[in-house]
Amino acid sequence: MTDATVNFDGPHGPKPKPIFSGRNIFIYGTLAIVSAYYLLPLYIMIITSLKDMDQIRGGNAFELPIGPDFEAWVKAWSSACTGLNCDGLSRGFWNSFQILVPSVVISILIASVNGYALANWPFRWSNIFFTILIFGAFIPYQVMIYPIVIILRELGLYTKLTGLVMVHSIFGMPILTLLFRNYFTSVPEELFKAARVDGAGFWGIYFKIMVPMSLPIFVVAIILQVTGIWNDFLFGVIYTKAENYPMTVQLNNIVNSVQGTKEYNVNMAATILTGLVPLVVYFISGKLFVRGIAAGAVKG
Amino acid sequence: MSDVSVSVKNLDLNFGSVEVLKDLNLDIHHGEFLVLLGPSGCGKSTLLNCLAGLLDVSGGQIHISGKNVTWSEPKDRGIGMVFQSYALYPQMTVRGNLEFGLKNQKLPKDEIEKRVARAADILQIQELLNRKPAALSGGQRQRVAIGRALVRDVDVFLFDEPLSNLDAKLRSELRVELKRLHNQLANTMIYVTHDQIEALTLADRIAIMRGGYIQQLADPMTVYNKPSNLFVAGFIGSPAMSMIDGEIQNGGTSFSFKGHSVTLSGYEANGEVHDGKAILGVRPEHVSIESTAQAGKTLEATLDIIEPLGSNTLLWFNVDGVIISALVPSELSYKSGQTYHLGLDISKASLFDAASEQRL
C-alpha cells in the first residue's frame, strides 16, 4: 500500500454550495411568491369566516379575527337562507351525498366491467364499440342538455335525484371506460390466459384476478368521479328542483340571496364547507393512491 | 389410436389476413416429451395457445386424449399450462395460486389439500406455500407455476418457454428437474423453446418449425445427424454446421467446389444421388486435421481464426474463400496462417439439393 497513501490534509470533493446562493434564493423566492398568491385568498376566506359582521364592516380584510367565533359556520350549515328556505347548506349536503354515492358506485362498476371486457374479451365489433364510446367524450354536453330533459321527463325522473344519478353515471362512462380499458390492457396477457386454463370465467377473472390487482386505478376513478360530481353545478340546476338541489347550487343560492345585508362571514364559511368533501377525498386517497401504486407495482 | 395423446389435423390459424399456421398436422404419443423448436415468430406459441384453447382456430381439428376439443374451453381440455412469465396471481399466496383452479372445479376440500400437498412435495415448495409470488425468486416462481399445472391432474402439460427468464445455472438445474418430473409422471409434455440445448436434452421428439410449417419431426439424434433440409441443418447445432456450395459429379460419387474434390463414398443418401448443384454440410466435430494429404479425402486449408471454447477449440479454416470450421481438443496447438490438411467425415455429413434445399 505504498503508492496508495491517502492525503488527509484539507477537505476534498467539490465545495458545498452556500444555502443563500443566488440560485437557491431565486428558486425558493419564486416558490414562496407563487404559494402566497394561491394561499392568500384561502387565508382571507378562513379569517373572514371567523369574524363577526362588526369587524368585517371595519374594513381591513387582512386583520386577524378578534375572539374568533364559529357562529358563521353554524349558521352557514344549518340556518342560512336562500330565497326559498332557511335550513342552510345541510340540505344541499345531504342531497349531494345522495347523488354522489350511487353515481360514483354505479359509474365505476359499469365502466370497470366495460373496460375489462374491451381489454380482455374482444368481440366482433369491440373496437368500433370502443371508438363510439370514446367519441361520446368529445360531444359538447350543451348539445345534450335539452334531449336529456325530455328523456328524463318521459321516464318520470325529471327533477328527481334518481334522474340526476343516472345522468352523472352516463356522462362518466366514456372517460372511465377508457381509463379502465387502458389499465387492464397493461395487465400481462399470460395472467389472463393462466386464469382461463384454471377454469375461471368472465366474472371469476374479473373479481378474483383483475379487481384485486387494480386498486390504484379504482382510486383514480373514485377521485375523478367524486370531485367531478360533487363540484357539478349545471346538471344539478337543470335536472333537479329546489328541495333536491345539490350543495353547489344551494351555496350559490345562499351567497346570491338578496335579502338583507351580505353576510360575508357566512358566505365564506359556506364556501369552505362546500369545498371540504373534494379536499378530504384528495387527502385520504392521495395516501391510498400511493399505497395502491406501490402494491400494484409488484410483479407476479 | 389409443397411443395418440394429442392429435392436430390440418390446423390453420390466421390473425386477420396473416396466416400463422398453415395446414399443420401433428400426432403426439402418450407420455411423449415433444419439443417445438424454431426461430422467433415461427408460430410456436400460437400452436400451443391453439392446443390450450386460448386461440380460436381458423380451420382443422384438435383431439386430446381421444376427444375432439377443437371448440372446447381451455379448462375442459385436460391440459395444464406453464408460461414464460410465470403468470402467478400476484395477490394470492402460493397455496392460493395452486388452489385456484381446483376451487373453480369445485373439488372437495380434502381433495384440494391432498393435491396441493402432493404437488408441493414433488416440487419441494412446501415452505413457500404461505408466501406471495413477489417474495419468491425466479426459480421458485417457475416451480410454483409448474405446480399449478401439476395439481390439475391432467394428461397433457403445455410449456411456453418456461425457463427462458431464468439465469443460465438455474435453467440447467430446472431442466434436469423437468426431465425427472417427466420420468416420474409420464404425462404428455409439449414444450416450446428456442434454446436448442433444451430441445436436444429434453425431447423424445423435436418438431422444428419455421414460418408456420413443421420442417422436421424426429428424435433429437436424427434431427442432429440427419437434418431433413438446409434450414434445420443450419438451425440445429452450435457451433453451426459449415455449408459448402458446390456440385455433385461423376455419377454421384464425388463433390467438387472451387477446384477441390471430395469423394462421396460412405454417404448414406435418401435415394439415388444425381449430378448437379448441391450443398455439403459438415459439422465442426466431423472435420479432422490430418498429417498427410490424401487425394479425394483431404482439403488444403489455411487456418484463419482460433476460438478456444474451454474443453475444445474451434478452428476457422479458409479453403479458397469457403469457410470450414473444425472442433478439436484444446490440448493440440495450431497456428493461424498455416496450411493444414482437413479430413471431412462424409459418412456423417449432409448433402442438400441446391434448389429444393432438401436432404439428398
Ligand SMILES: Nc1ncnc2c1ncn2[C@@H]1O[C@H](COP(=O)(O)OP(=O)(O)OP(=O)(O)O)[C@@H](O)[C@H]1O
Ligand atoms: N395477436 C396477434 N395478432 C397478429 N399477429 C400475431 C398475433 N400474435 C402473434 N402474431 C404473429 O404470429 C406469428 C407467430 O407468433 P408466435 O407468438 O406464435 O411466435 P413464437 O414462435 O412463439 O415466437 P417467440 O419465440 O418469439 O415466442 C408472429 O409473426 C407474430 O407476429
Ligand SMILES: [Mg+2]
Ligand atoms: Mg412464443
